[in-house]
Amino acid sequence: MTLILKNVTLNVGVNTHIYPSDLELRDTGFNILLGTTLAGKTTLMQIMAGLIKPTTGEIWFGGRNVTGTSVQKRNVSMVHQQFINYPNMNVFENIASPLRVIGMSKAEVTRQVESIAEILKMTPMLGRKPAELSGGQQQRTALARALVKRADLVLLDEPLANLDFKLREELREELPKMFENRGCCVVYATTEPMEALLLGGHTACLNEGRITQFGRTGKIYREPENLKTAQVFSDPPINTAPVTKQDNRIILNDKVNWILDKDLHKMADGPYILGIRPHHILPFETDGKSAQIDGKILVTELSGSESTIHFNMDGLSWVSQASGIHAFDRETINSFYIQTDKCLYFDNNEQLVRA
Amino acid sequence: MAAKIKNQKAWFFVMPVVLLVAFNAVIPLMTVVNYSVQETFGNNLFFWQGIGWFEQVLNSERFQSSLGRQIVFTSIILAIEIPLGIAIALAMPRKGVGVSVCLVLMALPLLIPWNVVGSMWNIFALPEIGLLGKALNSLGFDYNFTRQPLSAWFTVILMDVWHWTSLVVLLAYAGLCSIPDAYYQAARIDGASRWAIFRFIQLPKMKRVLTIAVLLRFMDSFMIYTEPFVLTGGGPGNTTTFLSIDLVKTALGQFDLGPAAAMSLIYFLIVLLVSWVFYTLMMKDEVE
Amino acid sequence: MAHITLQDLKHSYNERPEDDDDWALKHLSFECEDGGAYALLGPSGCGKTTLLNIISGLLIPTEGRVLFDGKDVTGLMPDQRNIAQVFQFPVVYDTMSVYDNLAFPLRNRGLAGEAVDQRVRQIAAMIDLTDTLHQRAAGLSADGKQKISLGRGLVRADVNVIMFDEPLTVIDPHLKWQLRSKLKELHQQVGTTMIYVTHDQTEALTFADKVVVMYDGAVVQIGTPVELFEKPQHTFVGHFIGSPGMNILSCELDNGKPVLAGEVISANPIKQTPPTGTNLEIGIRPEFIHFAKSGLAVKIVRTSDAGHFSIVETLHKDQSIKLLVPEGAEIPTENAFIEFDKAHTQIYADSQIIT
Helix, strand or coil, rough: EEEEEEEEEEEEECCCEEEEEEEECCCCCEEEEEECCCCHHHHHHHHCCCCCCCCCEEECCCECCCCCCCHHHCCCCECCCCCCHHHCCCCCHHHHHHHHHCCCHHHHHHHHHHHHHHHHCHHHCCCCCCCCHHHHHHHHHHHHHHHHHCCEEEEEEECCCCCCCCHHHHHHHHHHHHCCCCCCEEEECCCHHHHHHHHHHHHEEEHHHHHHHHEEEHHHCCCCEEHHHHHHHCCCCCCCEEEEECCCEECCCCEEEEEECHHHHHCEEEEEEEEEHHHHHEEECCCCEEEEEEEEEEEEEEEECEEEEEEEEEEEEEEEEEEECCCCCCCCCCEEEHHHHHHHECCCCEECCCC | HHHHCCCCCCHHHHHHHHHHHEEEEEEEEEEEEEEHEEEEECCCCECCCCHHHHHHHCCCHHHHHHHHHHHHHHHHHHHHHHHHHHHHHHHCCCCCHHHHHHHHHHHHHCCCCCCHHHHHHHHHHHCCHHHHHHHHCCCCCCCCCCCHHHHHHHHHHHHHHHHHHHHHHHHHHHHHHCCCHHHHHHHHCCCCCCCHHHHHHEEEHHHHHHHHHHHHHHHHCCCCCCCHHHHCCCCCCCCCCCCHHHHHHHHHHHCHHHHHHHHHHHHHHHHHHHHHHHHHHHHHHCCC | CCCCEEEEEEEEEECCCCCCHHHEEEEEEEEEECCCEEEEEEECCHHHHHHHHCCCCCCCCCCEEEECEEEEECCEEEEEECCECCCCCCCCCCCCEEEHHHHHHHHHHCCCCCHHHHHHHHHHHHHHHHHCCCCCCCHHCHHHHHHHHHHHHHCCCCCCCCEEECCCCCCCHHHHHHHHHHHHHHHHHHHHHHEEEECCCHHHHHHHEEEEEEEEEEEEEEEEEHHHHHHCEEEHHHCCCCCCCCCCEEEEEEEEEEEECCEEECCCCCCCCCCCCCCCEEEEEEHHHHCCCEEEEEEEEEEECCCEEEEEEEEEEEEEEEEEECCCCCCCCCEEEEEECCCEEEEEEEECCCC
């Protein structure tokens, strides 16, 4: 079923928590809410669930206006960042609890719980209490409860945030498979751009209570409509600098300038903001078009697979990220190459300049 | 998130509480206000009196001296019970079997009804046969709480400390237990002294519970009635006649309903005002 | 600053440890050189926090010794060891200003006046807290508070070692970057020995010069990030480090050459032929596999777009093999051939490397 928010806002007292928002979330693939802490992800989810009534606007679900409908009547399930399970029930009872509420027969409950436990690899743990489980297993139990309920709307609020790095990777891979072909609308909140990318589907970028952009995840990553979206959807943070456009050239400073791509020639002359992602500035020359800049090395981080080089360019702190091993000493001056065909330009209103 | 919910059913669930509060607080309070501005001679005859009763009560020496006694009593109680309670809480074990033993011992005085406490101490302190009275006298102190004001005060205060310090201990202990280990570890690493740990970690982290403890002890001790009434009956003379004892004497002993009503309103306002000022001050620079 | 030696450490939280599982640390020895940046990396429950507490003196090991510059400190309290520690959740003295927080460890050690003032200001400048020196510490954000915790360690000029216990747990992702590279930069500036405990490989690899990988109470490998990445000594390290982790494929040996489901693979030469009956595996990182005209025939299962690269999941017979493909490179849709980079193909016998 499709979830539609029409011009939804939320004011609490004099503060605006959610600015007018329109969204259309489908039941195929994940719908991701990406934004930093306090961007409004959880609030928006609570509005979707019916836990909070929006100040204005309407919520339509499956072709029905559900704005005033209470959460109990909506068939929603939610999984939180904290592992929330009934501590005095074992895993089986935990998973079975939503089925018992609707009065399903014993045999049917057993069948359903066992099939979900199978999918989530929890079968050997069914007899244990939550306190005897690892964090990953506790969160699997919570996910199983959300799945078994066969809710029409599943809200996942940073479900992996409290897990170990490797467990996060493992569950992140499994999550899309769990919800495949279930016909429910899945909304997933995260602060991490990489998580959004790997989960795919559609993404809504949130910043301070505003949806800055909504669209296919890969598309809004590559073509952010505005600077805020580019900043929210970039890890490590996107590098920015003021530049000037003049006669088909982009001028970064007295020494560095480059020719604009043909399709951007009609851009008016004047000041712009340059946005360039860290892996589009490399510490070595590549085949494509590039502009050379000099940077003073602040710190180099090597992970074996990637090198992250923090450097200072004309008083701006920039980051370059390249695969492989590239070590530099502190305080030395090195050349970096901006891949000019990957540059994004934003106008005075922080909107992307398009061809 | 205080979103407006227009579900009328909610009233249904709130009604019992509304009724309870009405019968319990609002209606009696309004009755008292009613009495405090009128003169009555019984037979439901009322005459408008204005603020006359208030003036009379405030100017009466009897009220002033019992208010004075009350303030001194409450100050002594707070000055003893709060530090003592913190000290005991600090000395209590944090884990092991000792915890439950201590907690049960601490909770015991709180489980005893007020009038029983009064009677217990009455017998306990009798100079001829009571353990305390006898012991003090045989140690050479001239102790008799029914005759000497000083002995009476000593007994009343000791009784209240015995009865209520546990409450402060339990609250302070709960506050102490909620401090994460990391704070103590960080302090050890920073080379902090025992006093510095108390001053900069334990005390600030206990601030909220201690505020509650002070408020509860202030209100309770300011309104104390049963125990001193059972123990000393307000005497010898009027030396342990606190505000509430005085109030009951005025209202039920002399049936001066008007002055008694005015007095209880003044009493109520003092408690309210002091509590509010204290709470506001304590919470003023609270972050979050 | 100090050279730290850990000698034959064992620790158990049980008073009378009986079987192997009772030991949180199972016999472990290693040395931290003076001025090094170390990371203890492992999943939760691997014993890394136990080890950290033993080094800092919050725990006394059941067996073994801890030496600082050759001096036995095993029985000394934390304040006698002259160490500093930054905890998972920020610890600040709420009622004090930022300035007093930083001055606290110095004042406790009897310093006063000018000496304290100078040191506090110097450290505050290093960790960018100069502007907030006179604010109340309780009012700062999580990353500000963590900086204070760190600063309290840095102010003491004679501190032996600064320990970090998952210090970025409560920090927002976009600030994690800044704080992490700040830590590394500070280490290079002050040269104090630092030990950093985490489950997050990115943090460990980018911060440390040497990473100690732990699993189940034991050290699996100690090495530089590059060594851990390129030549994991144990399949656990291969899997745990790198995202996604190393492909571990069961194989056989034929004349010293690994055979993967009937096809001979060229790999690093084997140093010692393992006895028959050992469990043999090929280890190859997704970064070191690429599509080719000929080679191992695979079926493409799934492609996930991760921005500047894609993770391609393939199936060779019944073994899953993952590849990392850089952004822009062509990805076949159904059937393809892949090739392993010979220099990075390792062979493991019973999980230990033999190449």
